Amino acid sequence: MSTAASLTLKSSIPVPSVKELVSQPLDTVPHRYLRNIDADYPTATLFSGDSSLHVPVIDLIKLTDPQFQQSELQNLDNACKNWGIFQLVGHGVSHESIKSMDGKIKEFFDRPPEEKKRYAQKPGSLEGYGQAFVISEDQKLEWCDMILLKAIPTDTRKLEFWPEQSPHKFR
Template sequence: MDSITKNLESSLQVPSVQELALQRLDKVPPRYIRYSDSDDIISTVSSDPSLRVPLIDMAMLVNAATQDEELQKLHLACKDWGVFQVLNHGVSDTSLKNMQNQVQGFFDLPFEKKKQWAQRPGNLEGYGQAFVTSEEQKLDWNDMIFLKSFPIQNRKLDLWPKNPPRFRETLERYSEDMREATISIVKFITMALGLQDTQISESFREGLYDIRMNCYPPCPEPERVVGIVPHADNSGITLLFDCADFPGLQFLKDGKWVNVEPIDGAIVVNIGHIIEVMTNGIYKAPEHRAVVNKWKERLSIVTFCYPGSSADIRPAKELIGEGNPPIYKNMTSGEYFSNFFNRKLDESFIDSLRV
């Protein structure tokens, strides 16, 4: 394993942002500052209705009378945005609320208690920060706990908090619910493309599921930091449950950052690079980031969903032909992840997958 791989598969220890926020600072420490006073990074979003993240109703996708129309909406959401909010996704309000309460309970623990589940050297899992690879690197304004959930043998249960007391069983149930929702959502995404092939959605039944729980504490200078730096996901799809009642997640659309307004009971779904490859670039993984609030803490629970390790990652055969050559390589799951962890840090990951 070379040094680049080690860098990307582990993270250096850095101060807890929650602990910094408790100090009631007037100024952000220099290592978190990414923008000068004159930069307007938190651009206001136009009230133009075309700049609202699309909303998809799964109840209309399963109903034969409304399915065609809703599939067309889903196709346009994936093609034009790469992100949508989904209602009636099958995950109960109880499951969402229970998970939110456990995550809140964990981040409300004193720092010394949370540290019991801290990341270890050479590993991204646990409580800390992701992808901090040098002492000079600018830092995001968030703390997180990152855990592998499926397959079960991937779980490092010694890093699954025992406090709050019901955290583990709640996360286990939530993971199962998210897996079922993923299989359904991917099935409809393939239908929206006109594919009859159920292999893609079924490959998510044996898939990899990683869960990242984020805490974005209040920040004295929110316009000078980011909660999470702009990026696209390397997943198949990503499901995000926003625990706040104010926007903090933004997607880049036509050169503008667009707020995702939280909708009660909705889950945010975005396309990852694996689906971008499988659709031969018809659906693209969108750039997104998190911004922070001066007065309020925000929590989010993010599930990264990947097909099983036996699935090949390649453009679907039905989507390539004489006038439509493959844009991306054929890869095994192992080759895909090897590409991700061994790429040059300044290289676009998706560009490294092109033919």
Template sequence: MSSNKNVALVQEDKDAPISSQKPFRSSIPVPNVQEMVRSDPLLVPKRYIRNEEDMPKEAHICHHLSSEIPVIDFSLLSKGHQEELNKLDLACKEWGFFQMVNHGVAPEVMQGMKDAADKFFELPLEEKNKIAMPSDHTQGYGHVHVLSEEQILDWSDRLILVLYPHRNRKPEVWPPTPFKEAIEIYTSEVRKVAQELLGSLSSIMGMDKDVLLGLHQELVQVLSVGYYPSCSMPDKVLGLSPHSDMDTITILMQDDNLTGLQVKRDGNWAPVKPIPNAFIVNIGDVIEVWSNGRYKSIEHRVVTNESKARLSHASFFFPHEDAEIEPFHQMVLKSPRSLQIYKKVRYGDYLKESMKMRFYGKERIEYAKIGS
């Protein structure tokens, strides 16, 4: 059995490094899941098998909710169309998740990214390990947030890269062309979408469009490409543990023909069925704090299947570490009894304290609550 012997550093969402790349906690090396499946498709080591209470139960998977997940038309949103802004407000309040169509990123750019990622993950392990995560930062190919030998592991491998600011890139762990070129083109287009979307979020919170972007000090962008191999026991493992994202917003491109992402709503799980060429957007903990809980960072997870591997491409957008986040006054006034739920926190401190908590559910946002 091959394994990636490099040590990664821990960060959010098993996905997202922070802007400065300072270590918070070390992640111990674990086997490469894709390689395990290649070697023995029936093998599922004990470290990946979940307790029964942690696993998807058909009674709690509401397939009918899939059709209720909001769909936002980005072309109308960017023009300030009031009805679409109202739909965005409702989506953030009731779901924290929505699918976004007509976003302007060309289908050939999206497909180019998917094709390049497919080719990269089909390379021999020795080739992929040439850009494995070194011991001093979280970028590269491998795994993060593995803290103990007893920890139940996720059924996935991933490639993590910082895109912006450029000074925090680690060229030595970037994949070779043409994957590198595809990443540059795709993530540049997604960044434009994120900036415009932040303007719309500013608007629905009663502010000028440029306020949220300015408060970031510097819009940090991280890419995580996740590879979820097929599994002979999909009812016993998870591709990604339930969690909320610690960023501002996440823009996800997933396979058009394979459902793996699920979002939690009212104690049940709703599969997110892909809309071809659409993005999936979820708000993160930062928006929850700024909105004083009016908009909630939703808990989500990834399940596996028995027959086919799945890829996802997540773009995370963060404030600068030194940015201070706290509820906006007008959002507090909209809260029950006008009570402020969250305190002012430096974002870097929020990340650091959150890393002391489990990567599970929404426990980490408790640090930002008043009285914590």
């Protein structure tokens, strides 16, 4: 199944925005956000403070270079299987572009709740503002808000989820 197809197969159960939750006085963290570190994250011991444990770095240039491709594919396979995360370098995106994109995303999340809700996920889609992959009322949730936007292929972009006016030049 393609990633593009999987983005429209299921929708998430709507949940409150984390930013809205913290704007209200809270005596305790809501139970859906509390985690038992041993039960929920069995590999958490990897982060015991051992400075020799670093997130794997994958070089996109090496992935496309026949001389290094096999070893870098092995590094990628290891990162996915054993870490579930990696840092990608050699992608050619300038530091300025990344910094600008980060700023635009922060501007979006600083917008008032009613404005962000204009870009909310719709039934049957994971694209848009909200939490994705919420499938039950008792499911543990991440302490974050998100916006999922498909950028490529360009002909499948759903611009109704891309803020038009603010932040300036977000699209």
